[in-house]
């Protein structure tokens with residue numbers, strides 16, 4: 238196999254965002270190379286694991302808007318590849334009724350006419366058994382929401398990319414980038430040239446961008462992905478149509494707590510804390526902070542009485558946070574043929590198909606389908622509100 242070559246576009250990083258971007262480029266008949274430092278599939282970045290939440294329930298209208306088309310793109314990929322990537326379960330949102338976060342989500346759903354059900358205290362347990370809704374908390378269900386099968390998604394989209402003639406080179410770390418009208422990308426194996434470059438390197442974004450003289454305000458944190466045993470197996474299961482949930486804030490925490498129905502490990506429900514401790518992505522396993530698990534134990538004991546409040550499995554995953562928790566989807570400030578997709582801040586998976594489409598549009602110099610101002614690099618000079 239040749240270790241050098243010329244491409245229309247090179248995409249660095251075969252996580253969910255790079256894989257969807259490469260696929261979109263190949264769909265447009267662009268000769269595309271997708272480079273990945275690890276042997277695929279791997280579990281060292283942000284896109285591994287069996288499941289992710291998909292939802293329209295957001296505090297900001299612009300995310301809900303993007304999700305309208307994004308659901309269609311997910312369904313299109315399912316049809317094209319003949320695989321099931323999404324299962325509708327609904328998303329239960331709980332939080333102090335009068336809080337800004339909870340009200341913003343409710344408003345966005347109403348404004349955008351997203352199908353939802355408001356559950357008052359007197360009917361809550363009829364609909365959601367085995368959960369204690371705290372006094373003063375509101376509860377609603379975004380019925381469009383559900384679970385995405387994450388590992389299966391990556392396999393599918395990478396497979397579709399290859400079917401379209403796209404080239405994936407894994408176990409090939411990018412070691413240098415030389416910007417110019419033709420970008421030169423050096424790897425541990427060879428040298429490649431392309432008219433444009435897309436950098437979707439997840440937690441490694443700043444390490445790669447250092448080669449181009451740019452650093453973004455990104456913070457990489459390690460998430461303890463906790464699974465909790467059901468006292469009665471199946472009581473919070475996907476088969477029983479138990480929904481995903483987000484608790485926006487609670488007695489134990491101002492940070493969101495979220496969960497997905499038991500599925501991948503029978504009898505175990507995934508419940509996590511939406512924050513972690515700072516880490517270097519190459520030293521992830523040295524970060525051993527478990528203070529979030531203590532918070533989860535208290536919350537679970539109080540609100541999920543059907544779970545044993547002691548994690549049965551703890552896995553690891555990385556978030557790459559921006560200061561406002563909104564993504565970076567933009568051109569490199571100094572090079573118009575280098576496009577950056579970064580800082581997905583723990584909520585980017587569901588947007589994969591639309592992010593792929595947008596990064597593809599940017600790299601082809603097309604007008605992007607959405608207003609990308611919330612995602613511009615220049616916003617870091619001014620302050621904004623956070624996203625869920």
Ligand SMILES: Cc1cc2nc3c(=O)[nH]c(=O)nc-3n(C[C@H](O)[C@H](O)[C@H](O)COP(=O)(O)OP(=O)(O)OC[C@H]3O[C@@H](n4cnc5c(N)ncnc54)[C@H](O)[C@@H]3O)c2cc1C
Nearest residue numbers: 250252253254274282283284290411439554581585586587
């Ligand atoms: C615990 C957890 C729960 C989450 N839950 C949800 C959820 O419910 N819903 C949701 O929508 N989102 C969720 N997310 C967020 C979502 O998974 C991420 O936003 C998304 O996976 C980010 O993808 P990425 O492609 O940017 O990064 P990554 O998946 O990390 O991909 C980047 C890739 O670039 C490669 N790379 C880096 N440097 C180099 C180099 N020098 N050379 C070659 N390759 C390189 C890496 O090896 C990696 O494969 C969650 C994330 C975590 C961690």
Ligand SMILES: O=C(O)[C@@H]1CCCCN1
Nearest residue numbers: 290483495511583584585
């Ligand atoms: O993106 C999501 O839908 C979830 C919600 C809660 C935090 C983690 N990510």
